[in-house]
Amino acid sequence: MNSQRFSDTIVWSLLLLSTMFLANVAGHRGWPVIPTWLTTTTPVVTPVPPVVPVAPVPTVKVTAAVYVYEKDEGSVPAPVLAAISVLNGQGILATTFERNTVNGAGKTPTQYVAALEAAERTGLPCLIIMVGGTVTKIVKAPRTAAEVMEAVK
Amino acid sequence: MNSFIPIDPALIDVTLAPSGYLDDGGNTDDVLRDVCGAASREFPRGLHIEPRDWAAKARENDKHKTWPANYLDRYTNQSPSHECTCHSLRANAEAARNRQRGIIFTDGPKANFRYEDSKLASVWLAPNSIYAEANPRQFGGANVRQVLEIACRRGFLPETKQPREYGFKHAIPGTTGKGGINQASGPWLPLSQFPAGWGETAKHFKPLEVIFPASFEQAICLILHGYVVSVGRNGHAVPWDGLTFDGDDLENTGYSDSYDVRRYDSLRTIKSAWQGSFAIASMTTPDDWSHPAGVVA
Numbered sequence: 001m002n003s004q005r006f007s008d009t010i011v012w013s014l015l016l017l018s019t020m021f022l023a024n025v026a027g028h029r030g031w032p033v034i035p036t037w038l039t040t041t042t043p044v045v046t047p048v049p050p051v052v053p054v055a056p057v058p059t060v061k062v063t064a065a066v067y068v069y070e071k072d073e074g075s076v077p078a079p080v081l082a083a084i085s086v087l088n089g090q091g092i093l094a095t096t097f098e099r100n101t102v103n104g105a106g107k108t109p110t111q112y113v114a115a116l117e118a119a120e121r122t123g124l125p126c127l128i129i130m131v132g133g134t135v136t137k138i139v140k141a142p143r144t145a146a147e148v149m150e151a152v153k
Numbered sequence: 154m155n156s157f158i159p160i161d162p163a164l165i166d167v168t169l170a171p172s173g174y175l176d177d178g179g180n181t182d183d184v185l186r187d188v189c190g191a192a193s194r195e196f197p198r199g200l201h202i203e204p205r206d207w208a209a210k211a212r213e214n215d216k217h218k219t220w221p222a223n224y225l226d227r228y229t230n231q232s233p234s235h236e237c238t239c240h241s242l243r244a245n246a247e248a249a250r251n252r253q254r255g256i257i258f259t260d261g262p263k264a265n266f267r268y269e270d271s272k273l274a275s276v277w278l279a280p281n282s283i284y285a286e287a288n289p290r291q292f293g294g295a296n297v298r299q300v301l302e303i304a305c306r307r308g309f310l311p312e313t314k315q316p317r318e319y320g321f322k323h324a325i326p327g328t329t330g331k332g333g334i335n336q337a338s339g340p341w342l343p344l345s346q347f348p349a350g351w352g353e354t355a356k357h358f359k360p361l362e363v364i365f366p367a368s369f370e371q372a373i374c375l376i377l378h379g380y381v382v383s384v385g386r387n388g389h390a391v392p393w394d395g396l397t398f399d400g401d402d403l404e405n406t407g408y409s410d411s412y413d414v415r416r417y418d419s420l421r422t423i424k425s426a427w428q429g430s431f432a433i434a435s436m437t438t439p440d441d442w443s444h445p446a447g448v449v450a
Contacts (some may be wrong), residue, residue, distance in 0.1 A: 071197055071199070071200075071362070071434055071435070072197040072198070072199055073197075073199045074197075074199035074200065075199075075200060075378040075379065076379075078213050078214060078216075078217040078219040078379075079217055081217065081219050081252075081255065081257065081379070082217035082218065082219065082257065084255040085218075085255055085256055085257035087255075088255055088256055088270075088273060089270070093442065094255045095253060095254055095255045095442075096252065096253055096255055097253070097438070098253070098362075098434070098435050100361070100362065100435070101253070101361060101435050101437075101438050102361065102437060102438070103357070103437055103438060103439060103440055103447075104308075104356040104357035104359070104437050104439070104446075104447060105356075109438045109439060109440045110440040110441075111439075111440055111441060111442070112438070
């Protein structure tokens with residue numbers, strides 16, 4: 001019974017393929033053409049999701065980097081100084097600040113008040129990264145140029 | 154800068170005609186500490202480097218350009234005046250300030266050359282703003298204790314020539330000597346003829362902390378850490394701002410002489426001259442680097 005059904009399927013498949021072949025030949029030679037629904041398949045169209053406007057990711061540009069230290073504990077590591085100089089060339093105000101340094105009026109320079117406060121909380125030495133007047137990152141005791149450059153990314 | 158190449162012997166231990174360094178025996182360590190008052194500091198223990206590690210630290214300074222000379226962007230030229238102690242002092246002060254500002258000048262001072270980066274924040278301080286008070290007679294020089302005391306008490310005035318326009322209210326020519334493209338020369342200006350209210354500007358350029366090495370080794374460590382060490386010897390005051398080595402052995406100190414030239418002191422001279430030397434560790438720092446003497450000054 002199963003072999004009979006298999007034979008029938010083969011026969012009908014061959015008949016269908018032959019018909020499609022003849023239909024294509026006929027189409028080229030001007031013979032009557034079999035309707036296209038018998039000879040072509042409908043393409044599957046994947047629906048395109050609607051475009052949702054994405055809010056731009058805010059770019060936070062570092063404006064200042066300051067290595068805050070206490071000179072009695074040691075000097076600023078040479079690779080850190082070199083990196084600080086590089087940052088200055090890139091337009092970032094990069095400096096060092098010894099904790100006891102004051103301005104001409106004998107007070108902590110206003111530009112360093114926030115950095116010094118953050119550094120004292122963290123423990124010296126550390127690198128303070130700022131955007132405007134806001135401390136955005138603190139790196140404890142960096143010793144390499146790579147640590148400094150990574151911090152301002 | 155390469156600290157491991159041989160130095161032309163003609164540049165070592167050069168003795169000049171007296172240039173203004175007075176050694177009356179009073180430039181002793183205790184006297185200098187006393188004149189600096191609250192600014193006086195002992196050598197910080199954290200800066201000690203074992204002599205066996207000096208050459209390694211020198212190589213690191215060569216690599217990163219972190220010698221004291223790398224914080225100096227100009228020569229001054231005092232010739233033929235007697236202002237040497239004040240030219241050495243201003244090198245010390247300017248290097249300290251530039252180190253704080255974080256600007257490295259790749260090759261240190263170069264004759265007849267101006268760094269573009271000087272415009273970032275470098276302020277050129279007038280040696281004569283100190284010398285005029287230290288020696289009102291103009292000729293004959295000054296000793297270290299006088300000039301240090303004056304600088305710590307009331308600060309420097311900036312020079313009339315600057316790497317950029319800061320709008321200083323009070324400034325004077327830096328020298329009565331030759332000067333140069335980076336230093337204003339002008340006639341002798343006694344203290345009584347300083348511009349009215351000059352103290353308001355000078356207070357922004359004061360040494361805050363001055364370290365006095367208590368041994369030859371400490372003086373070397375200061376240089377290795379990027380501090381200029383000012384010394385007087387053979388009638389001339391100079392700012393030691395570098396070292397040279399033969400392999401791992403210390404050979405010389407280098408200094409940016411106030412005659413547009415780099416010279417060197419031998420190990421023997423270093424060992425006899427370090428006493429009475431000093432290094433400015435920090436200077437007053439402005440609220441805003443683009444207004445170094447304050448917004449209104």
